[in-house]
Amino acid sequence: MVQRLQLAVWPDDIGSWKWVDRHPDRGAREAYDKVFRDLHGLQAGTADHPLVLRFSATGQELFREWMNDIQSEARAGKLSSTLESHILKMPKTIASLALLFELIAGGRFEVGDDAVMLALAWADYLRSHAGRLYAAGETMAEEGARLIIQRRRQLPVQFTTRDIQRKAWAGLSDRDAVTSALGLLTETHHCRPVQIESGAAGGRPSTGFVWNPMIVEA
Numbered sequence: 001m002v003q004r005l006q007l008a009v010w011p012d013d014i015g016s017w018k019w020v021d022r023h024p025d026r027g028a029r030e031a032y033d034k035v036f037r038d039l040h041g042l043q044a045g046t047a048d049h050p051l052v053l054r055f056s057a058t059g060q061e062l063f064r065e066w067m068n069d070i071q072s073e074a075r076a077g078k079l080s081s082t083l084e085s086h087i088l089k090m091p092k093t094i095a096s097l098a099l100l101f102e103l104i105a106g107g108r109f110e111v112g113d114d115a116v117m118l119a120l121a122w123a124d125y126l127r128s129h130a131g132r133l134y135a136a137g138e139t140m141a142e143e144g145a146r147l148i149i150q151r152r153r154q155l156p157v158q159f160t161t162r163d164i165q166r167k168a169w170a171g172l173s174d175r176d177a178v179t180s181a182l183g184l185l186t187e188t189h190h191c192r193p194v195q196i197e198s199g200a201a202g203g204r205p206s207t208g209f210v211w212n213p214m215i216v217e218a
Contacts, residue, residue: 002133003086006093009129010136035104042103053099053109059116063098066120067091070127083134087127094123144172144181149190152215158194158208182209190215 002008045051055063073079074087098119102111147169148155155163164178172178185191189212196208 003082003089006086006089006126008133009126010132011129039100039103051108053102053107053111055098055116056110056112059098059111059113062113062116062120063095066094066123070123080134080138083130086130086134090123090126093126094119097122140171140177141180141184144177145184145188145190147172148181148185149215152211158196158210160196160206160208185209 043051054060070087070090074084079087098111098115101118102115105115107115148164151167151169154167161175161178161182164172164182165175172181182191186193186209191209191211194208194210196206
């Protein structure tokens, strides 16, 4: 569900801490409060005649060029499926930000160039953090996969996600983490999924995994 958290960021640790005891910037606080008051009091038309703001001609062109770039990137086959999905959900977020920036600036006619350019600057910022978030997830999956291989002899010949989860190995006590690691091992042909038929008590068939024979012999 990370794809739905379009405004998620992972900033760098500043590496230090300092005690600061001073009054907040009063002007900044008042400007901040005014934004919310203005948006709350905005007359957005009626149900029959809602207020509609479209991109200006040049704003539309800016957004179109950016849209072409990210659509090409997402379909180039060089990104993970999760990051690709995240990028394909960005246009709605960026268009919404452009609209908000225009309204905050007092615009009530169309979403102009300044608002679109500010939103596109945010797009670059958010895109960089999305890459960082997903890279961290991929690293965790790789570490989990490596640990499963190292401790494979502690598992049954035919093992399940639950077998690994019960071991509570570091980073692998969560089902989603185990699933990601096994997905990576399956993609790299270290193991393959097999269907486990239901027992005498009934129930639905489940999925197990068996190791590649070359891994077993290693």
